[in-house]
Amino acid sequence: MMAPSWVFLLLCQVALFTTVTSKRVCGRPPITGGIDESTLKRVYEVGEEVTLTCGQGYLPSTTSTTQRIACTAEGTWTQSNLACSPKMCPIPRPLQPLAMGKTEAPFKSVLNFTCDDGYVMQGANESRCLHDGTWSNPPPLCKAVSCPLPKSPTNGRIVHDKPITGTNTIYGQSWTYDCNPPKAPSYERGSCMADGSVTEPPVCRDVSCPFPEGILNGFATIAVMRPHAYKEKLKYACNNHYVLEGEAEVQCQNTGNWSTKPFCRAPCTVGIKRGRIFYNTKKLWIADLKPNRVLHGEHVVFYCLNKAEGCGYPVASTCKDGTLPIPDCFEEPGKLEYALKPKSLPSEIEMCAASPPARSTQPPRPA
Structure with missing residues (x-):
């Protein structure tokens, strides 16, 4: 007789449990960033309503500043279109060059400040963007370190x-x-x-400096055969047709050495036998360049042939300490062509509207 009563009691408890737990509820409503969640509960009854608002430091991005949602019989919440955006703090103008083009920073942003070596910070080393769109601290000043008089x-x-x-x-x-x-x-x-x-x-x-040594292809203009005292000076010059590069005047330094001496850069020979060049504002046949000499740093223009277009184009080369490279595109004419058909040379025919891309130059050819 005990077993049936036990079974009946168990069935009643199961039925009671099913009845109690069949009623639906809603959990905490899903919210997006910036919505105030301080007053939200973990569980809501069906039919309960909640008013959503933006939290401190945020602004609604819709026309409505609040949004009411309700817990439905299915245990879900009605839709909300409330979206909240953080308030912005204007970045101080002196800091904008460091802000990658930005002029504002969102709520809760932090600016950290440092000073360069040799400068002391006066003010706070950080500032936070507050809920009202202002910064917690102004940018500090970086004051140069002070030293005693030497x-x-x-x-x-x-x-x-x-x-x-x-x-x-x-x-x-x-x-x-x-x-x-x-x-x-x-x-x-x-x-x-x-x-x-x-x-x-x-x-x-x-301190004294020894009698100065000479320079290659040059000489000291004023030099006495004796040691020279600190800060004494003398000048160098170059032989004829050589170009001085560097400071002509040198000085005896506190180390007992002279300051850096200049160099004398050599002239160049235009290494072609036949052709026409442009040099020193003139268009010259190479035979008319007398003497055949170009100073260091001066430019010489050679003429090359654009075979596809049938036109000529100029290519410049520069004399560098005795070396004048000949452009790769330059083709020296043969003796007969040079003597009988000079007007067919690239320097004499119509010039191209545009020069081809630059090409490398080669060492000067033997004269």
């Missing part, structure tokens, strides 16, 4: 690049150390450094 060398003085006022210098300011003649400083330049320190003063010592 000390003069013993038996010498300091010459500042810019006038100094007050008892300090700032990062980046520089000066020159000078010693009483004929002594020279062990180093000549000093500055206010990024760590707030200044260059220690140099030692003033006796």
